[in-house]
Amino acid sequence: MADSQAMVETASHAAAPNPALLHHFADPQQQRDAASLGMWIFLGTEVMFFGGLFCSYLIYRSWYFGDFAAASTSIDAALGGTNTAVLICSSLTVVLAIWAAQTSRRGLMLLMLVLTMLFGLAFLGIKGVEYHDKFVEHHVPGASFSFEHVPIPGQPDQYANPHHAEIFFALYFIMTGLHALHMIIGLGIFSWLLWMAWKRRFTPEYHTPLEIGGLYWHFVDIVWIYLFPLLYLIDRHK
Amino acid sequence: MSAPSDHSKSSPLTTYFAVWVALLFGTFLTYEVAKIDLGPWNAAVALTIASTKALLVALFFMHIKGAHERLLKLVVISTIFFLFILLSLSMADYATRLWS
Numbered sequence: 001m002a003d004s005q006a007m008v009e010t011a012s013h014a015a016a017p018n019p020a021l022l023h024h025f026a027d028p029q030q031q032r033d034a035a036s037l038g039m040w041i042f043l044g045t046e047v048m049f050f051g052g053l054f055c056s057y058l059i060y061r062s063w064y065f066g067d068f069a070a071a072s073t074s075i076d077a078a079l080g081g082t083n084t085a086v087l088i089c090s091s092l093t094v095v096l097a098i099w100a101a102q103t104s105r106r107g108l109m110l111l112m113l114v115l116t117m118l119f120g121l122a123f124l125g126i127k128g129v130e131y132h133d134k135f136v137e138h139h140v141p142g143a144s145f146s147f148e149h150v151p152i153p154g155q156p157d158q159y160a161n162p163h164h165a166e167i168f169f170a171l172y173f174i175m176t177g178l179h180a181l182h183m184i185i186g187l188g189i190f191s192w193l194l195w196m197a198w199k200r201r202f203t204p205e206y207h208t209p210l211e212i213g214g215l216y217w218h219f220v221d222i223v224w225i226y227l228f229p230l231l232y233l234i235d236r237h238k
Numbered sequence: 239m240s241a242p243s244d245h246s247k248s249s250p251l252t253t254y255f256a257v258w259v260a261l262l263f264g265t266f267l268t269y270e271v272a273k274i275d276l277g278p279w280n281a282a283v284a285l286t287i288a289s290t291k292a293l294l295v296a297l298f299f300m301h302i303k304g305a306h307e308r309l310l311k312l313v314v315i316s317t318i319f320f321l322f323i324l325l326s327l328s329m330a331d332y333a334t335r336l337w338s
Contacts, residue, residue: 040313091258
């Protein structure tokens with residue numbers, strides 16, 4: 001009885017049109033939904049992970065607002081703004097790569113994946129320039145940290161407390177550093193996606209890895225969308 | 239299979255490029271509005287623009303809009319809810335410590 005049932009199942013699967021459908025899923029839609037749900041749950045844990053850092057940022061910012069504004073103003077906001085635009089463009093190329101996979105445009109898919117990675121590398125390069133500036137200015141928390149006689153924006157007669165500014169820079173390096181680590185991991189994921197795309201593993205019916213990798217990339221973009229105004233644009237108007 | 243193909247038929251490229259332009263404009267707006275003195279409203283405006291941009295990315299690039307899986311919406315909403323609890327309860331604590 002059990003044997004005949006197993007044979008019926010094997011037969012029905014042999015007749016299944018999609019070889020990418022794993023045996024424990026009823027249909028391709030269910031397989032896609034399961035994969036995307038898993039990624040969303042992972043992104044939920046990532047939101048809480050970054051949320052803790054945003055929370056500590058908010059608490060210290062409310063305590064030492066003037067010092068945070070002085071430290072934030074020392075960062076080149078044009079570099080941060082450029083990086084925001086670079087990441088937004090990379091998010092566009094990700095959705096275009098998925099669209100190309102859905103419509104069987106292999107060349108376009110490969111081009112968009114390469115462009116996504118180039119945007120990602122450009123982001124890390126600009127971030128490197130920014131970090132270099134901070135090293136040169138002795139704004140990296142630690143033994144050589146120096147933030148003496150920097151006026152608080154809007155209060156020229158009052159200097160920022162270097163210890164409080166150091167807390168800002170610690171949060172700046174931890175948050176942008178963790179974000180950059182996510183970008184590096186994203187580049188690893190996209191190298192693998194590019195390899196799979198090159199090996200013709202993606203079809204209009206099956207391109208779930210592209211969609212899942214894309215979700216991760218967009219999430220990293222969203223984190224940056226919040227980091228940019230919070231870290232670079234405190235009290236710029238004074 | 240029919241649901242996603244119906245969705246993609248309504249010209250996703252137009253949506254993608256429109257969202258891209260809106261996101262770039264939002265970035266420009268964030269940058270420019272930070273130079274204007276709005277008093278305590280600077281942070282509120284910056285966070286409102288950021289949240290609008292995040293919502294655009296989530297709805298159209300991450301395809302929350304048009305998702306037919308209800309569990310997915312539950313995960314997204316509960317994520318935002320727990321982030322809200324984390325931030326609001328922590329800030330309520332620190333904001334009221336000097337009251338006693």
